Amino acid sequence: MKIGVIGSGYVGLATALAFGKLGHEVVCGDIDEDKIAMLNDGRSPVAEPGFEETLKELTGSGKLKATIDIPALASESEVIFLCVGTPSLPDGGIDLSAIEDATQAISCSLDGQVVVVKSTVLPGTARGVVLKVLKGGSGGYTVCNNPEFLREGSALEDSLDPDRIIIGSIDGKGTEKLLELYKGFDCPKLMTDLDTAEMIKYASNIFLALKITYSNEMANLCERFGVDVYDVMTGVKLDKRIAPKYLDAGAGFGGSCFEKDLSAMIAAAKDEGYYPSLIATTLDINDAQPLRMIELLESALGSIPGKDVAVLGLAFKEDTADVRNSRAIIIVQALLGKGVNVTVHDPLAMDNFRSLCIGDLNYAGDVKDALRDKDAVIIQTNADEYVKLGPEDFKGLMRSPVVIDGRRAYEPEDMISAGITYLGIGWKNSK
Template sequence: MSKICVIGTGYVGLVTGACFADLGNSVTCLDVDENRINKLKAGIMPIYEPGLEQLVEQNVHAGRLTFTTSYSEALKDAEFAFIAVGTPSGVDGEADLQYVRQAAESIADLVEWPIIVVNKSTVPVGTGDWVADVITRRRNGRPLEFSVVSNPEFLREGSAINDFMYPDRVVLGSMHAEAAEKVARLYLSLRCPIMITDLRTAEMIKYASNAFLATRISFINEIATICEELGADVREVARGMGLDKRIGPSFLDAGLGWGGSCFPKDVKALAHMAVLHGSHPQLLQAVMDINRNQRRRVVVKLRRALGTLDQKVIGVLGLSFKPNTDDIREAPALEVIHLLENEGATVRAYDPQAMPNAAAVLPRLQLCQTPYEVAEGADALVLATEWNEFKQLDFERIYRVMRTPVIMDARNLWEPDQMRRIGFTYFAIGRGNQTGGR
């Protein structure tokens, strides 16, 4: 059993802490947000993540997982301090490291024993060296035996526990091989490839991985735009591409583009780092431009179908940036709603998990209790997030209750022929330019 402190109880920190506890370690999760910690102590999860509530509950009950707002309590006798705090985007896309600095300084102030500081947050290349400098300067001549290890996370919201327990790989970077080996031992029971490299390479692996996945999504969305003009079906195109072993099928689903807490922030941060050091990240800029344009294209299609959006009622199904999460950060649905409201539309929406979060940032949005309530009297219906419960809706019922039977399937979830047989004017992403309707 190792004694682990995890600083930050967001998606990464809470999942990391709970999973390490489940592997038999003694874990204390720390957060400066007292309300969040009080909820966790009461068994109330601050985020929606399948399986997380049960995992936290069983490890708290077993005495392996505790929560606190006290740095001194969390760090007491800790062998490892995982920094898993937020690194939001700054004005120019740079990562804001103020919370990383606070964590590093607190470690420097309180620890008087050998410790390994593990950067779990997604941080700019060079941050590992910077954290070491912050700790050394803060000690002001007082010696401390410590090492910094970069251990980037590759957790997908909605499947984060599975991703932790069955990872494709664990990446570790450090200038101290012994420290990296000690962190590696925490993961040995997962029986996955463990890659040990230097600090900056490990940090770059995280950014390069996310930027490449974002590029694949933007690429297939650009192909979808061309498919629409040429009458091809992007789903079949993607399937044909994915059967090539050199390409593979993952991240080739055309739709509204990527969002969430990672891709937007990380692509912007990588582009910012490139510019700052004299490079010209033309591909990354194009990837971001294509992603932004996907949301606008949906609004353009709706405007063309309805003639105007002013005083129209538009229903939106799905608010989270992807299924199985309540996270609305950089969610495509929110940008679409914002554009629709700016053109005078009244927007109503339903999401299985994300409505409380959306209500806090979209005061004009009308929230409904069912998809059918969203469709009642609507001039158009937009599918923005492909939750499973949207796959088998009663479309005959939806057709009857809509004022104008226009559907914008922005996730290519439904079958065009079925929609058109019912009588909908149906639009999708990259599936030819036929619209149907009675």
């Protein structure tokens, strides 16, 4: 099948590469000329496992090409996926300008295509925005919503092996085409109307954000009772009614989706005359959580102005270069605000973090450099090279071996018995 994918970020590229790998002909579109040049050169503008290799393979075989000519992409495709960003407006509401622009760009090139919204959009968007814009154009089309559930760090793998496929349709016409496209995918497929498919994406993300926040709330309680939240969650996860993922306590969720989607839903609900307090409280708890890392640091070092502290992990999680809403931003800003000398390191996200221009930071060339002569280190992601560090690395390299761990990367007994001050969110030793 001939597939057009508009928006060549995490979701667009994962979609394009997955369908390309399955033998379809794919054209990627974007307004960013540099991204398009990179793609046609077989280089991935997004750091994700498998992207670069698959891209080289598909551009080499002519199965994938990229263009900024969105109308041409639309006219030569049978199915067009809209994968553009849907960021937050200053008031937290959803910014649909990229969806509107991309829809406008294809509106005069349609002749029977299925236009599929894969970006995360609020219920009513396909009906109220996409169809409205397309009606001003020419030709035949039908519109579907097919929300994406991939996780950064395993985007391609998730696109090829999803838990479920949701297809929302205005009139059922596009469903058949999408079922044909997804026929090799061995997972439940749920067909709904457009608004329901759009809402399923929000309901899923809100629930995942709630699960993480619930664990963090439990962690904060456990600390007060002198109990280890990781031991507690081991017991909780044995309950068959509770799926075990997204229950590890830490410094809060980051990334491009949860905060944006929860804020968008709050803003939209307010417009409908309803205040979703559970969702709002989730965001409040999440905002406060990274600052707990600073409290732990202060409890270990006493006064922190002038101290030398390393922060390991700048992306919002390991295996990605994405720094959008990373807890590291809040942690680093708080440290700088308290007069700490901050050294940072990340295996993939150094350039992206640097481009945030957060302040006067030392960027370490490697992890050992980051630890050398530091008064303390804050572990912010479970990147392989951090998890592989042992007590001897901290003791051998640091001025004082104080490790504040937001990811429970190590066994507390090993660290403490080796003479390390090892503190983390939700542990009995952190009081």
